[in-house]
Amino acid sequence: MKDEEKTLQSPFRRRFLQGGGALAVGSALPLSMMSSTSLAQAATGQPRTLTILAWYGHAEPDIVAEFEAKYNCKVKPKYYTGGDNMLALVSQSPAGTYDLILSDAEYVPQLRKAGYLERLEAKDYAFDDYFPEFQRFPGHWDGNDLYAVMVRFGFLGVAYNTDAVPESKARSYKVYWDSAYKGKVGHFDWYLPNMGQVSLYAGNKVPYKLDRDQFAKLKTVMKTLRPQVAGFFDYGGTFSGLKNGQLQLVCGIGDWITGTLARSGAKVNSVVPDEGGLQWTESLSIGKGTRNRDLAKAFIQYITSAHGQVKSAKMLAYPALIPNRKGWELLAQSDPTEARRQGMVLQGHSVMDDIRSGKITFRQLPVQQSIEDWNDFWSEYKEGA
Amino acid sequence: MSSNTLRRRWPLLLPPLLWQLAFFLLPLLFLFVISFWSISNFRLQPDLTLKNWDFMLSRSAFWSAYGHTWVLALGAAIVTTCCSFPAACSLAFTVPERTRKLALMFLVVPFFTSYLVRVYSWQAFLSDNGIVNALFGVLGIDPLPMLNTNFGSLVGYVTLSLPLVTLVQTMGLAQIDRSLIEAAQNLRAGPVRTLFNVIIPLGKPSLVVGALFAFILAFGDFVAPTYLGGGAPPTLSNLIIDTTKSGQQWPRAAVVAIVMILTLVATSLVAVRLAYGRRK
Numbered sequence: 001m002k003d004e005e006k007t008l009q010s011p012f013r014r015r016f017l018q019g020g021g022a023l024a025v026g027s028a029l030p031l032s033m034m035s036s037t038s039l040a041q042a043a044t045g046q047p048r049t050l051t052i053l054a055w056y057g058h059a060e061p062d063i064v065a066e067f068e069a070k071y072n073c074k075v076k077p078k079y080y081t082g083g084d085n086m087l088a089l090v091s092q093s094p095a096g097t098y099d100l101i102l103s104d105a106e107y108v109p110q111l112r113k114a115g116y117l118e119r120l121e122a123k124d125y126a127f128d129d130y131f132p133e134f135q136r137f138p139g140h141w142d143g144n145d146l147y148a149v150m151v152r153f154g155f156l157g158v159a160y161n162t163d164a165v166p167e168s169k170a171r172s173y174k175v176y177w178d179s180a181y182k183g184k185v186g187h188f189d190w191y192l193p194n195m196g197q198v199s200l201y202a203g204n205k206v207p208y209k210l211d212r213d214q215f216a217k218l219k220t221v222m223k224t225l226r227p228q229v230a231g232f233f234d235y236g237g238t239f240s241g242l243k244n245g246q247l248q249l250v251c252g253i254g255d256w257i258t259g260t261l262a263r264s265g266a267k268v269n270s271v272v273p274d275e276g277g278l279q280w281t282e283s284l285s286i287g288k289g290t291r292n293r294d295l296a297k298a299f300i301q302y303i304t305s306a307h308g309q310v311k312s313a314k315m316l317a318y319p320a321l322i323p324n325r326k327g328w329e330l331l332a333q334s335d336p337t338e339a340r341r342q343g344m345v346l347q348g349h350s351v352m353d354d355i356r357s358g359k360i361t362f363r364q365l366p367v368q369q370s371i372e373d374w375n376d377f378w379s380e381y382k383e384g385a
Numbered sequence: 386m387s388s389n390t391l392r393r394r395w396p397l398l399l400p401p402l403l404w405q406l407a408f409f410l411l412p413l414l415f416l417f418v419i420s421f422w423s424i425s426n427f428r429l430q431p432d433l434t435l436k437n438w439d440f441m442l443s444r445s446a447f448w449s450a451y452g453h454t455w456v457l458a459l460g461a462a463i464v465t466t467c468c469s470f471p472a473a474c475s476l477a478f479t480v481p482e483r484t485r486k487l488a489l490m491f492l493v494v495p496f497f498t499s500y501l502v503r504v505y506s507w508q509a510f511l512s513d514n515g516i517v518n519a520l521f522g523v524l525g526i527d528p529l530p531m532l533n534t535n536f537g538s539l540v541g542y543v544t545l546s547l548p549l550v551t552l553v554q555t556m557g558l559a560q561i562d563r564s565l566i567e568a569a570q571n572l573r574a575g576p577v578r579t580l581f582n583v584i585i586p587l588g589k590p591s592l593v594v595g596a597l598f599a600f601i602l603a604f605g606d607f608v609a610p611t612y613l614g615g616g617a618p619p620t621l622s623n624l625i626i627d628t629t630k631s632g633q634q635w636p637r638a639a640v641v642a643i644v645m646i647l648t649l650v651a652t653s654l655v656a657v658r659l660a661y662g663r664r665k
Contacts, residue, residue: 084630087427091633114426183530189616190630231533231615240505246512246532372634379627383446383618 048073050295053080053089054102055282056235057317066311067302073295081235082190083107084371090116095289099296105281106192106364108148109139118286120146124297125304126324133355134323138362140283148283149300152312152320155279155351155360156193156254157272164248172273173201173251181248182228186241188252189232191378193278196363197251198222200275207278209367222381232382242268255342256280256318263319272354278363279355282320306330314338321351413646420639427633437636441644447624451644454604454620457535461542461603462596465550468543469595473554474584477561489555492548504541504612511537511613533615541609546602550595557591558584593660600656601649621645 050073052059059077068075080086083104090101090111103111111117122144127135130150140148158170164184169175176185187194195218199207202221204214233241233250238257241247243266250257254277258268284303286296302308309327313320314335321342322328328346331339343351354360366374423432441447476485495503510516511531518528531537561584569579585592603609607622616623621641628638 082630084427084633088629088633088635091427092429110427114428186615229617231617233616234611236505237612237616240508244508244512245514246508375627375630379446379619379624382616382623382627383449 045072048292048295050075050100050292050299051078051098052076052100052102052299053078053086053098053287054100055079055081055317057315058102060315060317062314062316063303063311067299070302071295071298075299083192087111090114090287096287096291098287099290099292100299101285101287102151102282103148103285105137105139105148105150105283105362108283108285110365111285112142112147116288117147118288118290118293120149120286120297120300122146125149125300126326129306129326130323131325131352133352137281137283138364148285149304150281150283150323151300151303152309152315152322153279153281154254154256154320155270155272155277155354156197156252156363157270157277159242159250159253159258159268159270161242161245161248162267162269164245167269167271170249170269170271170273173197173275176225176228176249176251183230184246184248185225185228186230186238186247186250187232188238188250188257189234190252191375192363192365193252193280195222195374195378196278196361198225200278200361205276205361206367207361208364211368215369215373219377219381222377226381226384242266254280256320259319259342260317272359276359276361277354279360280363310334313342313344416639416642419636420643422636424633424636429633429635437634437640441628441637441640446619447641450619450621450624451648453618454622455648457538457542457610457620458600458603460535460539461546462600464539465543465546465599466554466592466596469547469551469554470592472551473558476551476555477558478566485555485559489552492552492555495544495548500545501608501612503544504608507537507540507544507613508532511540532613533617535614538610538614538620541613542599542603542606545606545609546599549602550599553595553598554588554591557594558588560591561587590660593656597653597656597660600652604649605645 047068048071052075054077056079057063059075059079064075067073078089078098080089083106086101086103087107087110090098091114095116101111101117108117125146134150134153137148137150140146140150158173158175160167160170160175165175165181169178175181196207198221199210199214199218202214202218204210204218210218230241230247231237233247235257238247238250238253239261242250242258242261243264254270258266258270261268284300286293286300290296303312304324306324306326307330309322309324310331313322313327313331319338319342321344322331325346328339328344331344332346339345343349343354365371419429420437421433421435423430423434423436476488480488508515512518513528513530513532515532517531521528531540565587566579566583569583574582605622607620607626610616610620610623614620619627621644625638625641628634628641
């Protein structure tokens with residue numbers, strides 16, 4: 001745990017894969033490609049089924065159709081909403097139920113400790129194509145043992161209606177308290193991103209590592225926001241609230257929702273405020289007891305390849321940033337407009353600059369309090385007490 | 386019933402008994418049992434602890450949600466009963482038999498579409514920039530906040546229960562002996578007096594049972610308070626969701642569910658007594 005905390009606090013000091021690892025990756029790539037080819041060739045009979053536990057969108061045709069055709073398989077999803085929901089589904093299912101588990105990065109250590117994940121071989125995956133910041137992502141490794149591969153990420157900041165809120169105001173979380181937007185501020189109904197954002201606003205540089213006084217202050221600051229709040233919404237509610245103009249500001253989300261809405265012409269946007277933003281991260285692991293380990297590995301290789309990463313970046317359900325540098329290059333060639341819109345450009349200011357400047361903090365589980373402490377306060381807050 | 390008859394008929398009674406056992410009593414028993422279990426590493430662990438009961442019942446948030454849910458459900462029962470009654474009276478007393486049957490069939494039509502879809506479509510009407518406020522604008526009335534309010538939740542509840550309550554009321558009112566209404570009119574009772582002294586007392590069972598249905602549906606509904614009420618303040622169904630999100634606290638959620646069931650059982654008993662109790 002200490003090791004994880006340490007890496008969480010200094011995400012940019014991580015070293016690149018050790019030389020041996022990098023060599024192994026290089027030598028393993030042709031092997032893995034051979035393995036993939038043989039997989040595809042062998043898959044001429046009855047289609048196999050690859051089960052995946054994931055957020056909605058990860059097993060839709062825009063993402064998996066090509067993989068299914070190549071490997072003569074059917075990717076069968078079980079969708080969840082929120083990390084706790086995911087943990088419940090995993091913990092209540094027999095081993096082997098899910099070949100692949102897509103989880104938010106902060107839940108990977110819990111999955112690993114509970115024994116729900118298979119250990120992965122680092123050499124199987126194209127880490128040398130990743131930006132250095134993402135090669136040894138916190139919580140994905142236990143020493144030198146790998147348990148998850150980062151697939152995509154995004155930032156959480158201030159989501160706003162561009163007709164109602166000027167960007168200059170949205171550049172600070174303070175806008176949530178602006179009397180002009182009373183009753184127009186919504187919360188995405190999950191304590192973690194909301195309390196993390198207000199924690200940043202309250203001046204906590206490490207928003208999830210709070211001592212008793214800092215936690216008490218966070219609660220006090222949050223309570224002052226409650227009169228501004230219209231309600232607490234799930235994905236669908238947030239989506240429709242922003243679309244029909246009922247909500248002009250939403251706390252706890254980012255481009256993963258506003259980007260999808262903007263694609264359909266809604267006047268919404270997300271910015272990372274001056275106080276800093278949070279990073280959500282989605283990673284793939286292989287579920288313990290899988291009977292399709294080879295296929296699961298092939299899927300991770302597929303989606304983390306430059307080609308798969310472009311698909312992931314443009315996922316219809318919700319767009320995201322991608323950690324693969326070669327994916328950025330391919331996106332810039334194939335869809336420069338989207339590359340620019342998401343800030344994944346290799347020349348000029350990019351989202352990597354925001355990360356490197358320290359403006360972005362990884363979203364994580366509470367460090368010094370329990371999940372229940374935070375969630376119980378969230379319930380109280382919703383009650384308006 | 387003689388023992389011979391009972392012996393001959395028990396195979397017919399067996400399916401409903403097994404059904405109730407498998408899909409009601411056993412799950413209920415399991416719900417009750419897990420309320421004493423604990424959670425370890427996001428997994429349910431068999432246990433015998435009162436911690437979950439103590440934790441939930443000592444929280445002000447629980448009792449606030451309880452009161453809020455009760456008031457909303459009661460409001461839904463009253464509003465739905467009042468909205469349904471004129472339609473039910475018309476169907477029971479004024480339209481021909483054939484029209485009534487047709488109307489009753491149409492009352493079932495809303496159930497052909499998903500309740501969630503119907504609730505979502507209300508957002509287009511109730512939002513600040515929605516259809517209702519646009520009409521208010523035409524009439525020179527300032528826009529009213531309706532979405533993400535208790536009013537919004539109430540609209541959802543009425544949407545859910547109105548067809549069923551109208552159906553129950555119509556069936557009940559149609560059973561009233563017409564000669565009693567005619568007798569009241571022959572004795573020069575006006576329409577209002579006939580309504581309050583004859584129709585409502587005689588139709589009481591269907592009115593109360595209809596209201597009870599509305600109460601039960603609203604008390605446990607998650608969709609309307611979430612999508613039309615904005616999820617704040619939370620109802621008990623919202624609280625169950627929050628509780629399961631909080632470290633997978635299914636035992637605590639079971640406590641909330643059991644309290645909800647007990648409340649509904651108590652309310653049903655009172656309602657049945659009110660509906661069928663004899664006047665002294």
